[in-house]
Amino acid sequence: MDLDQADDALALAKRTIRQEAYDSALEEAWWHFKAYLASEKLNKHKDAKDYLDQASKYLTEYEQDNHIQGMPTPIDQLFDTLAEPRSFGSVDYHLLKAEMALLQPEKEQESYTLALMAILFIMREHPHHLSVLRFLGELIVKEGPSVSANLVLNNLKECYTTIDDLHLMHRLQELRLLSETQAKPDMSSSTEPNVPTHESPTEQTVD
Structure with a gap:
């Protein structure tokens, strides 16, 4: 912006x-x-x-x-949220909550968790994305906090505003590749991966 x-x-x-x-x-x-x-x-x-x-x-x-009250669900029960009512598991709520939590460094883990939850709710709106859900599940289990909340949120906004399945999969693949890069830092260079950012929240409003 x-x-x-x-x-x-x-x-x-x-x-x-x-x-x-x-x-x-x-x-x-x-x-x-x-x-x-x-x-x-x-x-x-x-x-x-x-x-x-x-x-x-x-x-x-x-x-x-x-x-x-508090965190809607523990991170180890994320997939259970797929059965919750849409009114409780609002994508907009989780995204805003994650954005605000990210402003406080001590809440980065909470922000990360909420962002992942929001992605799952987005995926629930498109049940044919089974491979994406499995893919994201692997990321949650294997990478966890090594993927920064900011990186997750940037990709989340991209997911939320696109209806292109191939583009969505590409962004999630990019997220996993970047997370692997972060998990094994290259000591010969201090530069960070070039991550496209989207600084403003999605313009979609709550129905």
């Missing part, structure tokens, strides 16, 4: 917040988080903190309204 895009994103978020053009506390949290990201990009740090505080407030309100 460049400065012009950030300016446009902030204007849209502020207009949406002012008009209260959302249907739930979760969507309200999303728009405040979008405003936070744009404000940070524009170096409006005081405004950004206020937006982040509001996003946290509305996310908490959503959790209380839906009786969500």
Whole structure:
């Protein structure tokens, strides 16, 4: 997101917040988080903190309204979430929760877990992706925390916004290759893998 895009994103978020053009506390949290990201990009740090505080407030309100307490499920029960009601396992909720957790280094493992959960919910919407599910399961079991939460989230956003099966598989394959590279660092070079990033959250809204 460049400065012009950030300016446009902030204007849209502020207009949406002012008009209260959302249907739930979760969507309200999303728009405040979008405003936070744009404000940070524009170096409006005081405004950004206020937006982040509001996003946290509305996310908490959503959790209380839906009786969500703590981590929705342990990482060793991730696949059990496929049987949970869609209203509880909202992709948007897990993605926003993961994004916010990532802002606090001590919560990176929580962010990583939530991001993986969101990917599983995305996959559940496309049950023909059995090979992708198996592939992702291998990544969870074999790589675990060696894959950074940031890397998972960047790939998650790509998965969430595409309907191209081949492209989706390619991105997940790239994630595994990068995780293997991280697990066995090349001591001769300090450069990190060139990972395409998507700095703003998906523009999809909560139904």
